[in-house]
Amino acid sequence: MSTTEEVKVPDIGDFEDVDVIEVLVETGQHVEQEQSLITLESDKATLEVPSPKAGVVQKMHVSVGDKVSEGSLVLTLEVTGSGDERTGDAGGSQGAEQPAAEEEPGGPDATERPAAASGPEEGVPAPADADTDLVVLGSGPGGYTAAFRAADLGLDVTLIERYPDLGGVCLNVGCIPSKALLHAAKVITDAREMADHGVRFSDPTIDTGRLDEWKWSVVKTLTDGLAGLAKRRKVTVIQGTGRFTAPHELEIEDPDGKTRRLSFRQAIVAAGSQPAMLPDLPDDPRIMDSTAALEIDEIPKTLLVVGGGIIGLEMACMYAGLGSRVTIVELTDGLMPGTDPDLVKPLRKRLEKICDGIHTGTAVDQVKANRASLSVTFKGENAPSRARFDCILVSVGRRPNGHRIGADKAGFEVDDKGFIPVNQQMRTSVRHIFAIGDIVGAPLLAHKATHQAKVAAEVAAGERRAYQARVVPAVAYTDPEVAWAGVTEQEAKQQNLNYGKGVFPWAANGRALGMARSEGQTKLLFDRDSGIIIGAGVVGAGAGDLIAELALAIEMGADAEDIALTIHPHPTLSETVGMAAEAYEGTITDLYMPRR
Numbered sequence: 280m281s282t283t284e285e286v287k288v289p290d291i292g293d294f295e296d297v298d299v300i301e302v303l304v305e306t307g308q309h310v311e312q313e314q315s316l317i318t319l320e321s322d323k324a325t326l327e328v329p330s331p332k333a334g335v336v337q338k339m340h341v342s343v344g345d346k347v348s349e350g351s352l353v354l355t356l357e358v359t360g361s362g363d364e365r366t367g368d369a370g371g372s373q374g375a376e377q378p379a380a381e382e383e384p385g386g387p388d389a390t391e392r393p394a395a396a397s398g399p400e401e402g403v404p405a406p407a408d409a410d411t412d413l414v415v416l417g418s419g420p421g422g423y424t425a426a427f428r429a430a431d432l433g434l435d436v437t438l439i440e441r442y443p444d445l446g447g448v449c450l451n452v453g454c455i456p457s458k459a460l461l462h463a464a465k466v467i468t469d470a471r472e473m474a475d476h477g478v479r480f481s482d483p484t485i486d487t488g489r490l491d492e493w494k495w496s497v498v499k500t501l502t503d504g505l506a507g508l509a510k511r512r513k514v515t516v517i518q519g520t521g522r523f524t525a526p527h528e529l530e531i532e533d534p535d536g537k538t539r540r541l542s543f544r545q546a547i548v549a550a551g552s553q554p555a556m557l558p559d560l561p562d563d564p565r566i567m568d569s570t571a572a573l574e575i576d577e578i579p580k581t582l583l584v585v586g587g588g589i590i591g592l593e594m595a596c597m598y599a600g601l602g603s604r605v606t607i608v609e610l611t612d613g614l615m616p617g618t619d620p621d622l623v624k625p626l627r628k629r630l631e632k633i634c635d636g637i638h639t640g641t642a643v644d645q646v647k648a649n650r651a652s653l654s655v656t657f658k659g660e661n662a663p664s665r666a667r668f669d670c671i672l673v674s675v676g677r678r679p680n681g682h683r684i685g686a687d688k689a690g691f692e693v694d695d696k697g698f699i700p701v702n703q704q705m706r707t708s709v710r711h712i713f714a715i716g717d718i719v720g721a722p723l724l725a726h727k728a729t730h731q732a733k734v735a736a737e738v739a740a741g742e743r744r745a746y747q748a749r750v751v752p753a754v755a756y757t758d759p760e761v762a763w764a765g766v767t768e769q770e771a772k773q774q775n776l777n778y779g780k781g782v783f784p785w786a787a788n789g790r791a792l793g794m795a796r797s798e799g800q801t802k803l804l805f806d807r808d809s810g811i812i813i814g815a816g817v818v819g820a821g822a823g824d825l826i827a828e829l830a831l832a833i834e835m836g837a838d839a840e841d842i843a844l845t846i847h848p849h850p851t852l853s854e855t856v857g858m859a860a861e862a863y864e865g866t867i868t869d870l871y872m873p874r875r
Contacts (some may be wrong), residue, residue: 282358283337290327294321296346303327304354307538308336314644315340316353319464336357336844360536386695396448403526405544411437413739414543416521416684419447421728422549422714423505425736429547430512432740433608437530438514439521444502445509448551449725452570455501457593459494460573463755464600468633468758476795477635485601517541522685526709530685538738545739548699549728552717557585561648565670569594572672579603579669583655585643589755591674592626596758599633599671604852606666608635608657610639614757619768622761622818629759636791638663641847646671680719690811703745705735713739727751752830754823759799762826765814765833766804766815779864781839785819788858789850796820801855803829803842805863810838821852828856839863 291297301318304310315327337355415426418440421633426438442451449455509516519531521541529541554568559679564571565579567592580603584595599605607614607630614630614637615623629635641659648654652667655795681697690709691714699707699714707714715736717726730748737744752764771778785799786789799819806813815829832842842860844856847853861867865874 281334284334284356284358286328286331286353286356288319288347288353290349291319291326295348297321297348299341299343299345302339302341302343302574304336304339305340305442306336309753310334310336310356319347328353330356332356335418341757398704400866405527406542409527409542409544409596411435411541411543411623413437413545413547413736414439414488414521414541415547415717416529417507417547417549417551418442418445418516419449419549419551419716419727419728421449421551421732422547423509425547425549425715425732426514427508427512428733428736429740432737432742434736434740436512436514437517437543438509439517439519439529439541441518443518443534443599444499445505445516445803446451446498446502447549448553448570450487450498450501450505452573454725455498456573457569457597457754458493459497460490460575460601461593461597461758463490463493464597467602468600472795485578487575487577494573494575517587522683523689524685526712539561546689546713547705547732547735547739548684548707548714548718549710549716549732550680550718552679552723554674555676556569556673557675558641560646561653562674563648563653565648565653566646567672568672569672572598575601581668581670582606583608583653583666583668583671584674585671586674586676587611587616587637587639588674588827589615589753589757591672592630592755592757594672594674594698595630595634599630600758604632606636606638606663606668608638608643610640610642614639615761616768617767618755618761618763618803619816621768621800621802622763622816625818626755626757626798629798635662635753660711677717677723679720679723681718703747704738705731705746706738722751722753724751724753748834750833752826752831754826756823757818759796760822761816761818762822763814764826764830765812765818767814767816768802768804771804771814776813778804779807779863780804781861782869783855783859783862783867785852788852788855790852790854791819793850794820799852799855801825803839803856803859803863805839810840811836812842814840817855818856819852825853825856828853 297319299317300320303315307687310330312333313329316330318327334356338359339354340352391613412434413429414437418438422443426436430436430700467483517531519533520532521529522529526544526750529537531541560566563720572594578601582598582603582604583744584591584607587607595607596606614627641657641662644656644658646653646655654667654670656665657663679697681693681699686693689709689712691709691712699718699722701707701714701719705713705715715731715735717723733748734744734746750765755761780802782800782802791797802816803812804814812832817825843857845866847857858867858869
């Protein structure tokens with residue numbers, strides 16, 4: 280027996296005329312009880328309207344862009360059977376005892392919402408005797424954060440990692456070891472440059488063995504800490520490479536090639552990315568990716584860095600500081616593509632002093648491996664002639680690992696590039712499988728992954744959460760550092776935004792002058808109509824630390840006056856943030872600016 284029922288917007292508090300930002304079902308679709316039907320968003324909250332009963336959608340009465348209030352008609356539902364379904368209008372699920380996989384906070388998607396799972400995998404129930412409540416695939420900053428947060432919320436968690444130690448690429452062969460070596464290079468560079476100011480040191484002697492030991496001691500301190508945290512939280516850690524074999528099952532291959540199966544109720548994919556390599560290069564250990572470049576067995580006398588992006592330039596600064604003669608080639612017309620040129624300019628000027636050559640608009644044509652060196656030919660309008668190098672570092676980006684985890688067996692979507700589409704809860708197109716970090720799309724940054732990890736873990740544990748970061752700050756740990764958050768000036772121009780900017784040059788900052796590092800600048804972008812900050816960029820020593828304040832300002836919707844009236848300590852580099860806001864307002868006294 281079937282009946283027809285009108286589903287209306289439930290009590291949503293004091294909100295009226297709330298925007299419909301997503302319609303999650305369509306006419307003719309069968310929906311389950313508590314399945315989300317539409318997503319609403321006010322200026323303070325987002326929520327989803329669930330179905331009070333199972334049935335078939337007869338007619339939709341709202342669409343994206345409509346405004347609704349309590350009692351507004353959402354859809355007409357043909358209800359079949361009686362069972363124990365809830366009666367009455369659809370109500371919010373806050374406070375209701377619902378399975379974790381059915382809870383969804385709603386909100387606009389961080390990326391395009393994935394299509395619903397189809398085929399036999401859709402609706403496959405979790406095995407009652409599953410080996411674990413939640414499996415996390417990958418233990419990088421996103422993976423271990425997800426595992427630890429889920430364990431704190433009471434889930435039985437299994438964490439799978441291919442490396443012997445937790446931490447993934449970032450801690451083991453990426454962010455942390457590279458920053459340790461960058462610090463070593465900067466100490467050498469700073470000591471050398473103090474000669475111009477009356478302090479002379481003898482040339483450094485680099486013991487690569489001890490330098491490498493120190494680097495690994497930094498890594499070990501952190502990875503040992505993670506192991507202890509996992510143990511205290513009773514997270515089961517398995518070393519191996521995992522691949523899905525079914526919607527609720529993984530196959531794990533350990534370092535010895537032995538395999539085992541693991542069943543789970545929910546999963547979080549944090550499998551990250553890997554360095555991309557150029558095709559047709561010789562198979563030669565002297566041709567390195569960014570991972571191999573951190574193995575400091577010997578410092579090459581000459582090094583070619585292929586790729587002028589963030590990682591390539593960081594490695595160029597590191598090796599130049601350690602004594603290599605470095606040449607950089609970049610395919611596009613400028614270094615660090617996508618970054619505002621005025622922020623990159625001070626970095627380029629410094630690189631031109633410490634590198635043998637910087638060639639933009641240039642590609643590697645051919646590499647020949649000889650016994651004594653690597654012979655390279657180039658192509659491009661301003662390409663250099665053939666040259667020989669001891670080593671080549673290829674840094675042309677990273678590729679997500681979406682096609683390496685057996686996603687098709689689990690039934691969730693992976694795009695052509697290897698990225699996994701997710702919604703704002705970090706759910707894939709299979710509802711009980713989440714994905715976070717590099718594998719879900721740009722920006723490929725560890726701190727983005729950690730924030731997404733907490734969302735995924737909390738949703739898996741039944742909490743109502745969504746990933747709604749306004750900005751993800753980015754930092755190039757070059758010398759000088761370059762950092763930015765929010766809208767870049769290039770983007771503002773491309774989007775025809777009505778923006779204004781305040782810029783403060785570090786040549787007028789006492790702390791920068793006292794550090795002999797006055798080449799930097801701080802730039803803030805504001806919406807001219809509201810005065811609210813929409814973007815920021817900093818280049819200079821410690822720019823990566825300064826950008827945090829500006830990311831918070833954007834998140835909080837601060838205007839120029841808020842920033843300018845915040846007292847910044849003197850003398851510090853942070854003063855440049857307040858003074859850039861004063862420059863925009865026209866209240867600055869540390870520079871002379873004609874009255875507007």
